[in-house]
Amino acid sequence: MGTTYSFNTLPSATYKSIVKAPIVEPIIRLTLLRENENFAEDITSYVEREGGSLNINYQQGQRRSLSFTLKNEDGRFLPDIDRLWLNTKFKLELGIKFNKDDYVYNSAGVFVVSNPEATRSGAQKTIAIQCEDKFALLDGTLGGTLEGTYTVSQGANMRNEIQKILMQDNGNGYPLDSKPFIFDAMYSDATVVNDLSLNVGDSFGTAIIDLANSIACDVWYGVDGNLIFRSGTQDVTKLSEPTLWEYSDTETEYLDNTTTYNFTDVKNKIVVIGNNISDDLYYSGTAINNNPQSSTRVQLIGNRVKSITDSNISNDADCLSRAQYELVKASIMANTISFNSTYMIHLDVNNCITLTDSYYGYFMDRFVIQSLTIPLGANSKISISCCNVRTLPYYTDS
Numbered sequence: 001m002g003t004t005y006s007f008n009t010l011p012s013a014t015y016k017s018i019v020k021a022p023i024v025e026p027i028i029r030l031t032l033l034r035e036n037e038n039f040a041e042d043i044t045s046y047v048e049r050e051g052g053s054l055n056i057n058y059q060q061g062q063r064r065s066l067s068f069t070l071k072n073e074d075g076r077f078l079p080d081i082d083r084l085w086l087n088t089k090f091k092l093e094l095g096i097k098f099n100k101d102d103y104v105y106n107s108a109g110v111f112v113v114s115n116p117e118a119t120r121s122g123a124q125k126t127i128a129i130q131c132e133d134k135f136a137l138l139d140g141t142l143g144g145t146l147e148g149t150y151t152v153s154q155g156a157n158m159r160n161e162i163q164k165i166l167m168q169d170n171g172n173g174y175p176l177d178s179k180p181f182i183f184d185a186m187y188s189d190a191t192v193v194n195d196l197s198l199n200v201g202d203s204f205g206t207a208i209i210d211l212a213n214s215i216a217c218d219v220w221y222g223v224d225g226n227l228i229f230r231s232g233t234q235d236v237t238k239l240s241e242p243t244l245w246e247y248s249d250t251e252t253e254y255l256d257n258t259t260t261y262n263f264t265d266v267k268n269k270i271v272v273i274g275n276n277i278s279d280d281l282y283y284s285g286t287a288i289n290n291n292p293q294s295s296t297r298v299q300l301i302g303n304r305v306k307s308i309t310d311s312n313i314s315n316d317a318d319c320l321s322r323a324q325y326e327l328v329k330a331s332i333m334a335n336t337i338s339f340n341s342t343y344m345i346h347l348d349v350n351n352c353i354t355l356t357d358s359y360y361g362y363f364m365d366r367f368v369i370q371s372l373t374i375p376l377g378a379n380s381k382i383s384i385s386c387c388n389v390r391t392l393p394y395y396t397d398s
Contacts (some may be wrong), residue, residue, distance in 0.1 A: 002101025007346055010104050018098045019253065020345055024345045026380050029105055030068070035174055037089060037110060037225055046070045046077070048126065048390040051254065052376035054108055058332065058349035058369070060209045062141070063132040063220045066092060066107045068376060072118065073123045079116055086142075088113045089133060091225070094345040094374065099210060100167030108374075110225030112136055118160040134221045137176060138165075139205025146203065152196040158211055159183045161192060165204050166227065176204065181227035183189040186234075190215050193275055193314040214312035218327035218350070232325040243366070245253040245344065248356040255381060258355060266296050267306045267330040268393070272323040285319030287327040289393035294333070296391060306330065328394070332370050332387045341382045347372055353386065366392060 017363050018024070028049075032041040040315055052068030052354035070077050077084050095105040111131035118127045137146035151163045166177045193214065198207055208227075217229045235241060247254040274283035289297050296304070302308070308326060332350075337360075349351075349372060354364045367386035374382050 002099070002103060005102070005104040007104055010362075015104065015346070018096055018104070019342065020251075021098070023235045024343050025097040026107075026376075026378060027103065028099050029095060030378055031091040031093075033089040033110070035087065035089075037091075037179060043070065045081065046072075047134045047376070048250040050377045051345035052378065054094075054372075056178065056349050056374075058371065059070055060212065060219055061139055061205055062133055064111070064137040066109065066111045066131040067129065068131075069126050069128045075125070077116075077127045078118055079354040082330065084113065084116060084127075084129075086113075087137075089134075090137035094347060096341060101313040104345070107223040108345075109133055109223050110221070112142055114142060134177065135192075135205055137170075138203065138208060143170060144204040146198050146200055148200060150198040150202075150204075152192050152198075152206075152207060152211070154192055154195045158190040158191045158192055158215070159188060162211065162227075162229070165208060165217075166203065166255055177227065178224055181229070182222070183229045184217060184231050184280055185323070187215050187217065187229070195310045196312065210312065213322065214310055215318070216321045223348075232328070233321045241366075241368070244347055244353050244369075245341075245352050246354045246356075246364070247339075247341065249358060250356070253342045253344075254355075254357075255342065257337060257339040257360065259337045259360065262336065265330075266301070266304045267327070268294075268296050268301070269303050269305045270323040270327045270330065271307045271379040272313065272326070273307070274315070274319045275311045283313060283315055283316050283319050285321070285323045287320065287393070287398050288324035289327060289331065290390075291393050294316075294331075294391045294393060297393075300365070324394070328392055331392050332368055336370055336387055337367070338383065338385045338386045341384055343374075343380050343382060347382065347384070355386075362388075368392075 005348055030044050030047055031039060032043050034040045048069040048071060055064055055065045091110050092108040093105040094108045095103055097103055100246050108389045109265060111133055113129055114132050116127055132141060136142040167175045208219060212229055216233045218232050219229050222228045268289035268330060270287045278280050291297055325352045351368045352366050352368050353361045355367055356364055366389040368389055369386045371385040
């Protein structure tokens with residue numbers, strides 16, 4: 001009888017040896033959850049491994065989507081209010097089988113069913129399922145749309161207001177999200193600058209993203225289904241981020257590379273206009289890419305400007321923080337390389353890896369991950385898009 005490990009408790013040296021082994025055996029675990037997200041049933045044995053995938057993108061709100069197909073010979077997964085229906089949730093874990101009978105798993109997200117499609121082809125009966133992460137329950141995709149007006153009041157504590165939103169009755173006696181959310185401690189005293197008014201047809205998700213943007217925070221659902229608010233300005237250089245993996249063109253994990261030059265998306269100057277002071281005077285902040293190592297710096301290519309107006313910001317310092325935050329995000333999106341990697345279970349977006357590639361002239365260069373595509377198949381390889389940290393506006397060699 002083998003042993004099952006959690007990735008978080010497995011020694012890093014053991015995990016590294018597993019990933020670097022000549023044969024890596026990917027596995028998954030898919031769990032059907034109850035309304036409160038407690039365990040309902042392990043349905044892994046019903047999953048058709050080929051064809052499904054997990055996609056993760058660095059962005060506000062919805063970051064993760066999942067697709068898979070279930071074997072459905074007995075009809076147990078045909079959409080029905082007692083089994084698979086609106087608001088049905090799944091938990092995905094990525095894993096690796098090793099040492100013949102040992103297993104390691106890592107949480108990969110909590111998802112809500114969006115568009116199931118049942119198919120019958122001769123004797124074969126299946127159901128293909130598309131899922132979104134839980135932010136879809138807030139942003140109008142699968143819920144969170146207002147039927148009346150709602151106001152987040154000026155001067156209110158932001159953390160408390162977000163908690164109130166999450167605890168709004170969904171209409172079926174359950175809150176939008178009762179799971180504890182994670183709020184960056186440095187903003188525990190942050191308050192709402194102006195009344196934020198939502199109208200019929202607006203979504204709570206839009207309000208949550210607006211509030212996060214006003215304090216330059218990332219907001220998304222983590223792998224265990226908790227809403228997370230985290231500062232986007234604490235490490236704009238990405239130098240203190242841990243390195244999740246060291247890729248090299250001399251190692252088997254690094255498979256190939258394509259560099260995309262998204263010239264139309266390049267921004268090197270962000271101007272943020274905040275709340276008005278009086279008459280025609282407004283709070284403001286400007287962030288400029290003057291990094292001499294960046295190939296998109298203003299001094300080299302001229303201004304590529306994006307302007308943002310946000311009346312929820314009430315001083316110049318916060319306007320500047322928001323501008324710096326948006327400049328880093330824009331730089332990550334515009335300067336990407338893509339490559340395939342052997343299967344791993346611990347990678348996530350907005351985290352760093354290093355890359356050595358003699359063709360492109362990289363030697364232990366740090367890259368921040370922008371997107372991941374992870375097939376669920378037994379012989380899967382991961383597609384990674386990332387940005388060279390040297391091109392970011394605040395990078396230094398120190």
